[in-house]
Amino acid sequence: MDCLFCKIAQETVPASIIYKDDEFVVFKDINPKAPIHILIIPRKHIVSINHLEAEDESLIGKMFLTAKKIAKKLEIDEKGYKLVFNVGRGGGQIIDHLHLHLLAGWKNSTERNVPGMP
Amino acid sequence: MDCLFCKIAQETVPASIIYKDDEFVVFKDINPKAPIHILIIPRKHIVSINHLEAEDESLIGKMFLTAKKIAKKLEIDEKGYKLVFNVGRGGGQIIDHLHLHLLAGWKNSTERNVPGMP
Numbered sequence: 507m508d509c510l511f512c513k514i515a516q517e518t519v520p521a522s523i524i525y526k527d528d529e530f531v532v533f534k535d536i537n538p539k540a541p542i543h544i545l546i547i548p549r550k551h552i553v554s555i556n557h558l559e560a561e562d563e564s565l566i567g568k569m570f571l572t573a574k575k576i577a578k579k580l581e582i583d584e585k586g587y588k589l590v591f592n593v594g595r596g597g598g599q600i601i602d603h604l605h606l607h608l609l610a611g612w613k614n615s616t617e618r619n620v621p622g623m624p
Numbered sequence: 625m626d627c628l629f630c631k632i633a634q635e636t637v638p639a640s641i642i643y644k645d646d647e648f649v650v651f652k653d654i655n656p657k658a659p660i661h662i663l664i665i666p667r668k669h670i671v672s673i674n675h676l677e678a679e680d681e682s683l684i685g686k687m688f689l690t691a692k693k694i695a696k697k698l699e700i701d702e703k704g705y706k707l708v709f710n711v712g713r714g715g716g717q718i719i720d721h722l723h724l725h726l727l728a729g730w731k732n733s734t735e736r737n738v739p740g741m742p
Binding site: 599 | 653657658661673674676678680681682683684685686688689691692695701702703704705706707708709710711712713714715716717725727728730733735736737738739740741742
């Protein structure tokens, strides 16, 4: 399958990987939208949240336990962060392999707050 | 416990509820940041992603299966949407009860795209 994120997970395409285990690979976004911008992807090829099946329930739960762990590892857990899934082109999703954006590192709320986002 | 979202889940405080089941309540955000802005909360009081325990794995997985279902119900699944957790005050979290933002309904990518967000 010609999927960029599958290739990153298989390490046939390079990325700044900061964590990996049997189910997930975590790496820096090459086009960061915040001072800290990390992507968490499952090794399993799932296109998007629209494509989740009931059998993926545990995987998604683990994805957020991984996000919590990465936030602690990066020492951004107490300062705060955002976790974002874009779903579909109209939701801003560019790569058709499920990826969770972890955004953090803003100096203050003025830098963090953007119109149109909660 | 004096928690606004617990009260909404218990229906002792009113909200524009669009869906509910044994584990989740889904309602309109009173301060929408997008044409469609919905909140999905678990009935269980979990403060934030930072406070997840291993036992919450299944609940979080179900939360995203619920988000997928709601997107279909609202007929925004094909047009696309965003799912956002803010974590901690520094991440923009205002209410200390886990809530997943579902954002959608933008006219086009110009309206959707905001600087500082993926």
